[in-house]
Structure formats: C-alpha cells, structure tokens
Amino acid sequence: MPKLSPELLSVLRCPVTGSGLVQEGDELVTVSADESGNKLRYKIEDGIPLLLPPELLPAATAAPASQHDAGQPAAPPQDAAPRHAGE
Numbered sequence: 001m002p003k004l005s006p007e008l009l010s011v012l013r014c015p016v017t018g019s020g021l022v023q024e025g026d027e028l029v030t031v032s033a034d035e036s037g038n039k040l041r042y043k044i045e046d047g048i049p050l051l052l053p054p055e056l057l058p059a060a061t062a063a064p065a066s067q068h069d070a071g072q073p074a075a076p077p078q079d080a081a082p083r084h085a086g087e
Helices: 006-011 057-062
Strands: 021-024 027-030 041-045
Touching: 006 021, 021 041
Parallel strands: none
Antiparallel strands: 021 027, 027 041
C-alpha cells in the first residue's frame, strides 16, 4: 500500500473525534482515543481514505451501486435548448 502524502495527512481529521490521523499499512488511525479509550481506524481503498464513522460504514457498503453517481456528470435539463457561440 503506497503511503499517503504528508500534505494530505496534515489536513485529514477523524470525523468522530476531530483527531489527526496517521497511516498504519492500509488504514488511518486516530492520534487520540475516543471517549471509550479506543483509537478509531479507517480503511484506505485504492489510495482513497474512507472516513465514514464506524456506525455508517455497513449502510454505505450495503447501498446498491445505482444509488451512487460514481462520478457521472449530471444530465442537462430536458427543456434546455442548445446554445450557440455568440448568443
């Protein structure tokens, strides 16, 4: 697993505790523990940190792919007329 850049790690924060994060293998781990004394862990998939709170991760992974835009651009409105240069 390639290491995330120090610049990226310097701006990332845990969404639960607000703590900074350090990379340990293919996970990011909070620098500070939560209220229960646990350090939270977040997976890195394909170089992208998945910073979802642990209680939301099962719902996110269970959602069908059709519920995600997957980076697709929004379709233009149906009533939009094409524009020409100089208008």
